[in-house]
Amino acid sequence: MMTHLSTEKIDVMALWKQAHHPEAGGVVLFSGEVRNNHQGKEVSHLSYEAAEQMANKMIAALLDEAKQRWGLQVAIAVHRLGKVSVMETAVVVITAAAHREEAYAANQYIIDRIKHHVPLWKCEHFVDGERVWGGHCSCQQK
DSSP states (O other): OOOOEESSOOOHHHHHHHTOOTTOSEEEEEEEEOOSEETTEEEEEEEEEEOHHHHHHHHHHHHHHHHHHHTOSEEEEEEEOEEEETTSEEEEEEEEESSHHHHHHHHHHHHHHHHHHSOEEEEEEETTSOEEEEOSOOGGGO
16 A cells, blocks of 8 residues: 655655646646744744554545545645655645546545544644644634
8 A cells, every 4th residue: 555654755746747647637736835934933843743554544545535536537645744844845635637626626625634634743843942732734723
């Protein structure tokens, strides 16, 4: 089974090269990047932990579900674990379908499910030394 988790930097371009298919007219790439600020505080980096075996299986199942639901030719998702620096990719989702509508919808579905349901935990490390653990998504704080 393919691993959907990586402790190494994600090679977005290598994944992009895998995403093309002769039946796909729409290919959508989402790259979640670490930004240098959160809620007015300067971020130095993020770190991620996961229940790895479960998370990998859940991401694989999400991709299979999305392929069936939207008729995708390609569905790829990789999430970083460990320290992720500012301007590095924390997660990438790529979907390819006959039409853009399906590719966009599937991509949004996959990233939302990863952020809300897969057992991944994020720690934000701030320049002032403070650390804040949270879920994988700060949507609840909005």
